[in-house]
Amino acid sequence: MKQVVARVLSNKKLSSGCYVMWLEVPEVALMVKPGQFVMVLCRGEGQTSPLLRRPLSVHRIDGDRLALLYAAVGQGTGWLAGRKTGGQVDVLGPLGNGFTIDAGAKKLLLVGGGAMGIAPMIAFADEAVDKGLEVTVLQGVRNADLLYPQDELPSSVTFEAATEDGSVGRKEFVTGAIAELSPDHDRIYACGPIPMYQAIAGNTLILSSKPTQVCLEQMMACGWGVCYGCTIKTQNGLAKVCQDGPVFDINDVVWDSVVDPRIGRV
Amino acid sequence: MSASGTFGYGVDEAQKVDITKLGAVICKGIFLKPRDGNPQPRLVETPAGMLNSIGLQGVGIDKLISDYAPVWGKWDTPVIVNICGESADEYTEIAKRLDEVDGVSGLEVNISCPNLHKGGMEFGTDPQVAAQITSNVKAATSLPVMVKLTPNAPDIVSVARAVADAGADALSLINTIVGMAIDVVKQKPVLPNGIGGLSGPAIKPIALAIVYKVAKSVDIPIIGVGGISSANDALEFILAGASAVQIGTAGMINPDIFGQIVNGIQTYMQKTGTADISELVGKAGLR
Incomplete structure (x- = not known):
């Protein structure tokens, strides 16, 4: 650091x-x-x-x-x-700790929830392509205007879009698109808002078959492990999102202990 | 010094930050038993400040003694352990356990945390209770004891006097100030306990005024803490009567700040022809 x-x-x-x-x-x-x-x-x-x-x-x-x-x-x-x-x-x-790719991984599904959820997935797609893996990037957004520009992606990446209004790609929530695409992939990596993870975590169809890593955000003051502001519960005990994450196995996170960090304002 | 609760137990942190610039590391508040702390959300950013409701998540005294103290013992920088209790007896028990533990150079008695249902701040608002805990801890240890006070006491000067009379070796002033934020969409407080502790530059003038006031009322050293973010801020506290300062929120944001503040104070001393920092302590006071 x-x-x-x-x-x-x-x-x-x-x-x-x-x-x-x-x-x-x-x-x-x-x-x-x-x-x-x-x-x-x-x-x-x-x-x-x-x-x-x-x-x-x-x-x-x-x-x-x-x-x-x-x-x-x-x-x-x-x-x-x-x-x-x-x-x-x-x-x-x-x-923090980044995404990990295990030796058995061949076809990766990288999911960005919302316009910002795509943020870490492009660097990760670059890395996975360099390693010779097949990569699909799925972005779920409200409408076509919020999509990440596809010409910025590595050329060998397959891009899939899910929009709530159907203005481009699949007309559905990103969680539905994950369920449809996951059979063709052996690993899932996701970044997006907390409610999206909670929806994925509740979907046993996805979880029963695919190892899934998620990139979490909780409110943090320091980012380097000293404030204890971002502590959540995991199957292995308390964890600091900043230091022990932000990437977690989706099954390790106790989802009740995680909150959407956005504060409602007028 | 690093302020309690803003520098962990110092061991991981020493890998990331140069602690040789610190006069002391004050470790995160410790209870006898491990604690989970409060649920999320634990933080809210506010104008020039932040509210926290961490709730003293901690490893407990056994792990502190077995895992951290041996590392501290190898450092040149002394470590002061911030001790907490849900009961008056718990402070005494922890003080006994830490007496003669290699690596522990002093105790800071935390009777000022606003984020607990039991203990913490309630012991620091009543002069008699605060004095009793202080004398109990003093009797249980040969280590130097400083007591960290809460600005949320109705009369902090009375608490400070009582704690000094009870034998405290120093005071640290101040812990966080009770504050609140409300989510207007959910129509509920953001923090799970409703309130949290306000820190950061927003509280600096309040902390400074308290240091100034208490410094005139007690004869033991005062460690100033509250929103200090620069050498200028630190000098204000020293001129108000603090013999040393703690950096909390500012160090979490800028880990390099400890050395910068030390350098800034040294530059100021050269410019003003100050040979020893003690010449500045309380110099702004109108005694």
């Missing part, structure tokens, strides 16, 4: 409305693995709000550079969206 001031190489809005920020940050990029994350300070020097760093999955890795995918939805990510090429961003990482 290093606390580093990274240089912004680019910061662009995608068609999905999310931003991709490329950072030159060798101290982190050369060590980081897909599924790990960084804590990003989203305020200028001398400012006190937002106080806490924002946990962001590593979206792509390229040598001494890495990319972050984020939605400019609040004060912190709004500040991040305002960073220009050549600017500086304070980054803490790499943090």
